[in-house]
């Protein structure tokens with residue numbers, strides 16, 4: 001899988017073996033497709049939206065009130081920097097929300 005700028009990001013996934021040193025005890029869940037701004041995007045069951053977006057090459061999830069780029073900061077549900085819109089509902093934290101098959105995620109990537 002390539003990022004929006006064409007760089008392969010798939011080796012960021014936990015459990016993907018590149019050189020035999022990857023975590024052998026971690027297995028990826030079932031491959032699923034969710035949508036980022038309408039674009040079909042690969043993910044695996046059990047991943048957070050944050051992880052799936054990072055592996056798909058997205059770093060900016062939204063903009064601040066002063067138009068500054070925002071993405072993941074704490075990665076554990078504290079800072080609210082990773083807010084995304086899911087299925088046209090209220091914004092939720094990408095770092096603590098699991099991605100689901102067919103989920104529609106809206107980000108403001110720039």
Ligand code: FES
Pocket residue numbers: 071072073074075076077078079080081082083093094095096
């Ligand atoms: S990155 Fe801090 S709440 Fe998600």
